[in-house]
Amino acid sequence: GQQLNQSPQSMFIQEGEDVSMNCTSSSIFNTWLWYKQDPGEGPVLLIALYKAGELTSNGRLTAQFGITRKDSFLNISASIPSDVGIYFCAGLIEGAQKLVFGQGTRLTINP
Amino acid sequence: NAGVTQTPKFQVLKTGQSMTLQCAQDMNHEYMSWYRQDPGMGLRLIHYSVGAGITDQGEVPNGYNVSRSTTEDFPLRLLSAAPSQTSVYFCASSYSAASAVYEQYFGPGTRLTVT
Numbered sequence A: 001g002q003q004l005n006q007s008p009q010s011m012f013i014q015e016g017e018d019v020s021m022n023c024t025s026s027s028i029f030n031t032w033l034w035y036k037q038d039p040g041e042g043p044v045l046l047i048a049l050y051k052a053g054e055l056t057s058n059g060r061l062t063a064q065f066g067i068t069r070k071d072s073f074l075n076i077s078a079s080i081p082s083d084v085g086i087y088f089c090a091g092l093i094e095g096a097q098k099l100v101f102g103q104g105t106r107l108t109i110n111p
Numbered sequence B: 001n002a003g004v005t006q007t008p009k010f011q012v013l014k015t016g017q018s019m020t021l022q023c024a025q026d027m028n029h030e031y032m033s034w035y036r037q038d039p040g041m042g043l044r045l046i047h048y049s050v051g052a053g054i055t056d057q058g059e060v061p062n063g064y065n066v067s068r069s070t071t072e073d074f075p076l077r078l079l080s081a082a083p084s085q086t087s088v089y090f091c092a093s094s095y096s097a098a099s100a101v102y103e104q105y106f107g108p109g110t111r112l113t114v115t
Helices: none
Strands: A003-008 A010-014 A019-024 A031-037 A044-049 A055-058 A063-064 A071-076 A086-090 A106-110 B004-007 B010-013 B018-023 B031-038 B042-051 B054-057 B062-065 B076-078 B087-094 B110-114
Touching: A003 B031, A003 B062, A010 A019, A019 A055, A019 A086, A031 A063, A031 A071, A044 A055, A044 A063, A063 B031, A071 A086, B010 B018, B018 B031, B042 B062
Parallel strands: A010 A106, B010 B110
Antiparallel strands: A003 A019, A019 A071, A031 A044, A031 A086, A055 A063, A063 A071, A086 A106, B004 B018, B018 B076, B031 B042, B031 B087, B042 B054, B062 B076, B087 B110
16 A cells, blocks of 8 residues: 655754644645644544645644655744644545555654 | 444454444534544555445455444444454545545544453
C-alpha cells in the first residue's frame, strides 16, 4: 500500500525553540493533513492543505503542501509545554476515500 | 453533542475469544472508519463505511468484521482474538465521503490486550 515517511521520529527540544517536521511519499497526494495526539486521546486535526504550494497557519503552527505533491512540512514556532504530544501527517490520493498516516513524530519539551 | 464515543475504554481478552468494540456518533456523519494504532506504525485503516449498509476494507482488515445498519453506529467485531490484535483502536467519522479526510473526528480510543 501507499507509504508516508515521517521524520524525525522523535524530538527533544527546549521550551521556546522552533520545531520542524516533514512527511514524504513516493505517491502523489491531493490533500495533506496534520494531526496532534495527546496521551490517552484520539488525534485532533490541526491543519488541512488542499493545493500544491499552499502555506497555511494555525496560530504558532504553519504547514506547507509541497510543490511536487509528494511532501508536506509542519513548523511550530516558539514551542510551549502544551505542544508536547505526537504529531501525525496524513495524506489522501485523488479519488481515494482512505487516509494514509505517517508513523508520527513524538515531541518532548524540556522546560 | 457527545461527538464520537467508543466503548469499552479498556479490554483484556484471551486468545480465541470474540468481542465487539462499539462506536457511535451523534453528528449525522455519513463516513465512519476504524483504525488501529501500534507503536511506530502510525494509524492503519481497518474498515470504513461511506454510509448505512455500505462497508469496505482498509489496509489491515483480516480478523475483523464490521457492519453499518444505522448512520449512528459502526461496531468492530473481533472474530477470534489473537495477541497480534493487541493495540489501541480508534473510530472516526466525517460529514460525507467527499469530506471524509479533512473533517474526521476521532473517538477517545479502546485499548485492547489479548493474552
